[in-house]
Amino acid sequence: MKKKVLSMVLAATMVFSLAACGNEGKEGSSGAGTEQGSSQESVQGGADGTVQDGGDSKAASYKVTFYDSDGTTVLSEEEVADGASPTEYTPEKEGQVFMGWFATPSMGHVFDFSQPVTEDTSVFAGFMENKEDTRTFAILGSGKSPLLAVSSWGKVINDEHYLTKAEGENVYTITVDLCEGDEFQFAIDTSWCNQRGGGYLETTEADGVECFSVSGGLSDSTKKANIKCQRNGNYTFTLTTYPGADVYDTANSYYTEETKENYNSNPYDKITFTYNGEIQAQMGELTTAYYIKGAKVTEWQDKYDEQYRFTEENGIHTLVIDLEEGDEFLLTTLVTSADDTSAVGNEYVRYSNITDEESLAFVDGTESYNIVAKAAGTYIFTYDPATTQLTVGFEGK
Numbered sequence: 075m076k077k078k079v080l081s082m083v084l085a086a087t088m089v090f091s092l093a094a095c096g097n098e099g100k101e102g103s104s105g106a107g108t109e110q111g112s113s114q115e116s117v118q119g120g121a122d123g124t125v126q127d128g129g130d131s132k133a134a135s136y137k138v139t140f141y142d143s144d145g146t147t148v149l150s151e152e153e154v155a156d157g158a159s160p161t162e163y164t165p166e167k168e169g170q171v172f173m174g175w176f177a178t179p180s181m182g183h184v185f186d187f188s189q190p191v192t193e194d195t196s197v198f199a200g201f202m203e204n205k206e207d208t209r210t211f212a213i214l215g216s217g218k219s220p221l222l223a224v225s226s227w228g229k230v231i232n233d234e235h236y237l238t239k240a241e242g243e244n245v246y247t248i249t250v251d252l253c254e255g256d257e258f259q260f261a262i263d264t265s266w267c268n269q270r271g272g273g274y275l276e277t278t279e280a281d282g283v284e285c286f287s288v289s290g291g292l293s294d295s296t297k298k299a300n301i302k303c304q305r306n307g308n309y310t311f312t313l314t315t316y317p318g319a320d321v322y323d324t325a326n327s328y329y330t331e332e333t334k335e336n337y338n339s340n341p342y343d344k345i346t347f348t349y350n351g352e353i354q355a356q357m358g359e360l361t362t363a364y365y366i367k368g369a370k371v372t373e374w375q376d377k378y379d380e381q382y383r384f385t386e387e388n389g390i391h392t393l394v395i396d397l398e399e400g401d402e403f404l405l406t407t408l409v410t411s412a413d414d415t416s417a418v419g420n421e422y423v424r425y426s427n428i429t430d431e432e433s434l435a436f437v438d439g440t441e442s443y444n445i446v447a448k449a450a451g452t453y454i455f456t457y458d459p460a461t462t463q464l465t466v467g468f469e470g471k
Contacts, residue, residue: 138195140165145179145198157190165199171316173200173342202342203318207244209268211237211313215258216409216420217303218360219251219353223409226417228264231372237313251353257289257300257420260313260345268337270313270343273297278304280349285309297339302420310352316342358412362419364391364457367405371395376418378408384457391457396445404444405457405464423457423464433466 098263138160140149154160164172176186181200195370212235213221214228224230237260246260261269272288273296279285289302323329364384367376384391384405397403407419425439436453438446447453454467 080108084364099421122326129291131307136191138191138193138197138248140175140247140351141179141196141198141200142167143179143181149199154191154195156192159187159190160195160197162187163353165241167199167201169204171204171318173202173316176200187417202299202316205314205316205318206348207239207317208313209262209317210239211260211262211268213237213248213250213258213311214264214269215256215300216418217256217258218253218357218409219367220355220411221250222252222256223360223411223417224415227257228261228266231264237285242312244315244317246315247310249308249350251304251308251355251357252301252303253353253357254306255420256303259298259300260311262335265336269298270345271297272299272301274313274343274345275301276344276346280347280352283349287346300420301345305349306353308352310348310350312346314344314346314350316340358399360412361410362421362459363408363410364393364405364423365408366393366395366403366455367399367406368397370398370401371403378405384455389458389460391459393455394452399447399450401447402440403447405455423462427457427462428466429463430465433470435463436466436468 096216098147101195117347135153135155138152138154139301140151141147142149149165150163152160162175166172175187177183177185179198180219181198186198190239207323212228212231213225214231214235215222216227217223225234225235226273237248239246257271259271261267275286276289278287283305284304285305285307287302287304288296289300299324317340320338320340320344322334326337329337334437363378363386365376365378365382366384367374367382372382381395382393384393386392405423408416410416422467425437425445428434428437428439428445429449436448437449440446449468449470451471452469454469456465456467
């Protein structure tokens with residue numbers, strides 16, 4: 075019996091000694107040592123590569139699932155380290171063209187592959203019918219460059235105005251000389267069907283220099299806005315179309331089945347360009363004439379009769395004309411080349427071109443910057459293109 079009691083005492087002593095040795099050399103009481111020991115044991119590396127923290131776990135990687143456009147069919151999966159980015163690739167689907175990866179099945183938001191992954195993520199492929207585009211597109215516009223001066227906003231479409239379509243692809247190209255101030259769009263005919271304007275430009279810059287701007291529009295969307303040249307030069311344009319995604323503005327009050335192509339747009343068509351350097355063609359001398367155009371004076375028609383034309387002397391343009399009270403008007407231009415080819419210009423003179431107080435006493439302006447005659451009588455307009463200033467004189471009835 076004594077041997078048994080002695081053995082138990084020795085065992086207890088050994089356990090106490092081992093515990094004491096475990097805390098030897100640590101600051102504080104045995105209680106503090108026990109707390110530190112618990113802290114050390116609470117962070118351990120798991121066998122599966124995860125980091126364990128007091129029983130909670132934080133994944134070292136996340137799963138990125140690539141779905142088809144139906145939102146349910148899995149195309150592939152990828153394990154991505156926490157904070158890393160997934161690998162973009164191009165899937166193939168018979169009879170379909172891949173439009174890119176999106177964050178939602180509705181293709182409303184493009185997926186950003188540059189963003190780090192911090193949770194399990196779903197990515198959705200965008201596909202559409204691989205439909206051949208059988209249309210022909212031309213550049214339509216106006217300006218001082220030879221091609222647009224002839225075009226006169228699409229009234230004339232010659233062979234050189236048409237874009238060239240690549241074999242087996244819905245890709246159209248054209249190389250043209252453009253002058254600063256030229257405005258244009260791409261469309262399939264003189265009725266401006268399927269027009270593709272400024273809203274389709276991928277960028278307006280080349281090498282950090284602004285080459286184009288989006289100039290006004292026919293609706294709230296810039297898709298049908300003009301492309302305005304800001305830099306003289308030779309350019310190659312590429313129009314890429316996806317006819318399988320064409321949409322029609324059937325809600326427009328002017329929409330009919332006969333005119334439907336005037337209300338055609340596409341969320342994926344795009345226009346890109348390359349700046350090739352200085353203008354390559356020999357530029358002929360152009361003459362710009364100014365005309366008045368108004369609600370009462372011309373019934374908003376372009377009338378190029380002498381009574382509406384400004385006379386030019388030493389670079390200054392002058393017009394004397396009788397106007398009715400409240401007539402709303404502006405000045406338009408007609409550009410004529412050395413071979414007597416004339417085209418409607420894209421320069422307009424408005425209320426914003428009048429700055430002196432004396433002139434402003436005779437006219438008002440509208441929200442669209444048209445000029446309004448304050449009283450009926452004879453008006454004397456003087457315009458200086460060098461300063462873009464319009465002055466107004468008034469002689470009464």
